[in-house]
Amino acid sequence: MDNRGCELNLPYPPIEVKGKNLCYAQLLQRDYTGKNGEMTAVTQYFYQHLTTKACSEALADELECVSIVEMRHLEMLGELIVLLGGVPVFRTTEGCVNTFWCGDNVQPTQNIKKFLQNNIAAEKIAIQNYRQHVMLIKDPKIQAVLERIILDEEHHIALFTKALSELPG
Incomplete structure (x- = not known):
């Protein structure tokens, strides 16, 4: 991927696990396709990319780039x-209920200030979730991947914060 500033120039750890563990797979499922998971981030930022092109090509390009980074997270x-023995369906457990990922997770606002604020809040929630999962998952190989993803999410907060500060008015 060409680096347009949305991606840290750091390698990702190998995608490996110590062994099969369905409990760990279920935890990762939340990061994968939960309401605040990577599937939502990919689609949210791509939607924003498409709806922002006409008024700010630079921001639209950045949103597309961040969406691609989030897609890499989704893949990992x-x-x-x-590897943990799970099935990567677009479903997660919210409370005690199994739910499929839904397009309703994408907020349709086209107000740039509002969606940048929403993006920052969503990235903070994602980081909080990843940190919780790092503590719960006792596999250092998985922990390393999650810690590396956290670095990207922190970088995205910085990018969105900068874009927010550069808005007129």
């Missing part, structure tokens, strides 16, 4: 889920 999580 899906691969980990498979």
Whole structure:
């Protein structure tokens, strides 16, 4: 991928696990396709990319680039889920209920200030979820992948914060 500033120039750890563990797979499923998971981030930022092109090509390009980074996260999580013995369906457990990922997770606002604020909040929730999963998952190989993803999410917060500060008015 060409680096347009949305991606840290750091390698990702290998996608490996110590062994099969369906409990870990279920935890990662939340990061994969939960309401605040990577599938939502991919589609949210791509939607914003499409709707922002006409008024700010630079921001639209950045949103597309971030969406692609989030897609890489989605792929890594899906691969980990498979290695753990899970199935990477677009479904997660919210509370005690199994739910499929839904397009309703994407917020349709086209107000740039509002969606940048929403993006920052969503990235913070994702980081919080990843940190919780790093503590719960006792596999250092998975922990390393999640810690690396956290670095990307922190970088995305910085990018969205900068874009927000550069808005007129």
